[in-house]
Amino acid sequence: MICLYMDSVSRNKMGYEPILPYLKQVRAIKTREEALKLMAAFDAKGFNTAPYGISLSTNPFNSSEYLISAGAGGTSLPQEYYDNPNESQQAVVAVFKNLNKDYLKLVGNSDDVAERMMQAEWAIEHRIGIKKLNQVDQRDPQKTNHLMTWEQLLQDFKGIDWIGYRDALGYPQDIDKVNVSQLEPLHEVEKVLAETSVEDLKAYMELHVVKAYSNYLSDAFTDCQFNAIAAIAGVQEQEPRWKRAVSVLSDNLGETIGKLYVKEYFPESSKQRVYRLVKDLQQAFEERLKENSWMSDSTKAKALEKLHAMHINVGYPDKWQDMEKFIDIRENDNLMENFIRIKQEMRQARIRERWHKPVDKTRMPCSPQEVNAFYHPLYNSINFPAAILQPPFFDPDADYVCNYGTVGTIIGHEMSHGFDDEGCLYDKDGNLVNWWTADDKAKFDERAKVLADWFSKQEAVPGLYVNGEKTLGENIGDNGGLQIAYRAFENRLKQEPLATADCFTPAQQFYLSYARIWACNATPEYIALGVNSDVHAPNIFRVNAALPMIDSWYDAFGIQPTDKMFIPKDKRALVW
Numbered sequence: 001m002i003c004l005y006m007d008s009v010s011r012n013k014m015g016y017e018p019i020l021p022y023l024k025q026v027r028a029i030k031t032r033e034e035a036l037k038l039m040a041a042f043d044a045k046g047f048n049t050a051p052y053g054i055s056l057s058t059n060p061f062n063s064s065e066y067l068i069s070a071g072a073g074g075t076s077l078p079q080e081y082y083d084n085p086n087e088s089q090q091a092v093v094a095v096f097k098n099l100n101k102d103y104l105k106l107v108g109n110s111d112d113v114a115e116r117m118m119q120a121e122w123a124i125e126h127r128i129g130i131k132k133l134n135q136v137d138q139r140d141p142q143k144t145n146h147l148m149t150w151e152q153l154l155q156d157f158k159g160i161d162w163i164g165y166r167d168a169l170g171y172p173q174d175i176d177k178v179n180v181s182q183l184e185p186l187h188e189v190e191k192v193l194a195e196t197s198v199e200d201l202k203a204y205m206e207l208h209v210v211k212a213y214s215n216y217l218s219d220a221f222t223d224c225q226f227n228a229i230a231a232i233a234g235v236q237e238q239e240p241r242w243k244r245a246v247s248v249l250s251d252n253l254g255e256t257i258g259k260l261y262v263k264e265y266f267p268e269s270s271k272q273r274v275y276r277l278v279k280d281l282q283q284a285f286e287e288r289l290k291e292n293s294w295m296s297d298s299t300k301a302k303a304l305e306k307l308h309a310m311h312i313n314v315g316y317p318d319k320w321q322d323m324e325k326f327i328d329i330r331e332n333d334n335l336m337e338n339f340i341r342i343k344q345e346m347r348q349a350r351i352r353e354r355w356h357k358p359v360d361k362t363r364m365p366c367s368p369q370e371v372n373a374f375y376h377p378l379y380n381s382i383n384f385p386a387a388i389l390q391p392p393f394f395d396p397d398a399d400y401v402c403n404y405g406t407v408g409t410i411i412g413h414e415m416s417h418g419f420d421d422e423g424c425l426y427d428k429d430g431n432l433v434n435w436w437t438a439d440d441k442a443k444f445d446e447r448a449k450v451l452a453d454w455f456s457k458q459e460a461v462p463g464l465y466v467n468g469e470k471t472l473g474e475n476i477g478d479n480g481g482l483q484i485a486y487r488a489f490e491n492r493l494k495q496e497p498l499a500t501a502d503c504f505t506p507a508q509q510f511y512l513s514y515a516r517i518w519a520c521n522a523t524p525e526y527i528a529l530g531v532n533s534d535v536h537a538p539n540i541f542r543v544n545a546a547l548p549m550i551d552s553w554y555d556a557f558g559i560q561p562t563d564k565m566f567i568p569k570d571k572r573a574l575v576w
């Protein structure tokens with residue numbers, strides 16, 4: 001697959017030939033019925049031509065069982081970009097529209113035709129996008145889960161051919177329960193499918209065929225895409241081809257690539273050491289929960305239960321998914337067709353393996369080669385892929401103080417997600433069940449609000465402020481992560497005292513290592529993009545706004561009221 005991706009001579013010679021047979025089918029559509037049927041058939045191949053979809057997922061109210069999720073698709077940006085966008089959001093919309101037009105021109109449409117098709121597609125996207133929940137409301141599971149029967153779905157959303165779609169994608173015939181994420185945009189999709197002219201539906205489909213596999217076509221497509229990214233994020237240089245090849249493979253083949261990665265780069269000794277850190281953090285979290293002054297004993301007991309029920313995945317899963325048998329690379333097929341076939345077979349295999357079976361909550365919801373970490377609320381699991389367990393996040397050769405400040409705070413961050421404003425709505429088994437007394441929940445919300453208000457005051461680029469509510473879960477994660485990791489570090493310091501090194505006390509070293517993991521260079525465009533579309537605050541605030549909330553940071557550096565980052569003690573958030 002790497003060779004197929006790297007062979008730019010053949011790919012450039014082919015141009016958009018790989019998608020041409022699909023474009024021809026779209027262009028030959030005569031009636032609405034034909035359009036709707038082809039939308040579903042093409043979705044099975046990963047073209048995203050239907051502005052709705054279904055997938056196999058976990059029941060949030062009974063997280064041991066699989067069900068089918070249904071929802072609206074069709075949009076490429078968060079809701080705010082469609083509904084009264086701010087200046088930087090408007091700039092992104094303009095870049096997206098230009099990119100869409102360029103794509104349409106690259107597949108043989110004249111400037112005028114491409115402009116008309118682009119506007120037709122955008123009108124559909126805009127109608128659906130404006131009805132979606134904004135990014136703050138999207139974090140509220142009460143607003144994004146609507147359990148119903150399959151019959152009710154067919155009844156309530158008559159404008160969509162669910163049976164045709166189910167069969168085209170090979171989902172089981174005996175679907176009983178369905179979870180609809182957001183009702184309003186899905187109703188809008190029904191209207192769009194009924195009211196939009198066939199010509200405009202064809203424009204929508206044509207663009208989505210091009211977009212879905214643009215990375216697998218000639219350089220003209222990837223260059224267009226890069227120019228758009230450069231304009232949106234201020235990036236100056238395209239990644240070398242080999243890196244793009246690795247990303248495409250890694251995104252599509254997940255654990256298969258992960259197995260090779262782990263074998264080469266992740267020793268068993270690192271797994272053991274990080275596992276011990278996780279256990280230290282769990283102990284520190286337990287101590288802090290027991291000392292907690294604002295929770296009642298009954299809620300506290302449930303919180304402790306949840307903490308100890310967490311599944312821990314370090315590096316790679318205990319049980320690999322073994323998808324290699326589906327990777328059948330045919331040299332006579334082009335890169336795109338190989339991926340289409342492999343992904344279809346993998347999807348069918350997953351459905352066969354999981355349908356009517358209990359959910360395996362020990363499964364890792366990410367690939368080992370991802371530089372990231374995750375909390376999964378429905379599995380109540382914390383996951384640390386192998387690729388994040390290397391410097392600067394984890395250094396097997398460093399003093400332990402450094403590792404508590406780096407990966408320790410990451411571990412604490414993921415644990416705290418189990419108790420952030422969203423995670424706290426799920427119980428120890430990952431079910432959307434309230435385990436709080438009303439009084440305790442009110443106290444929690446009050447404490448969290450201090451953090452939300454504080455982050456809303458942070459100006460990221462001139463005139464653009466962080467959204468404290470949207471980033472609240474992540475900021476509770478950082479706040480809790482710092483508190484817990486620091487306690488774990490203190491516990492270890494009692495057993496193994498450390499000396500001052502390079503003029504820095506162990507406590508100062510802890511905070512310096514923390515700050516170092518978030519150090520980065522970012523253009524103003526990139527920062528604005530993050531504020532507009534990410535649930536994390538920009539990196540600089542994960543240090544400069546997070547630390548002034550932590551008492552032990554003041555002690556470590558002797559911060560005084562006259563110092564710039566000082567916040568009076570009674571204004572600091574203390575959640576976990």
Ligand SMILES: [Zn+2]
Nearest residue numbers: 413417474477
């Ligand atoms: Zn997080």
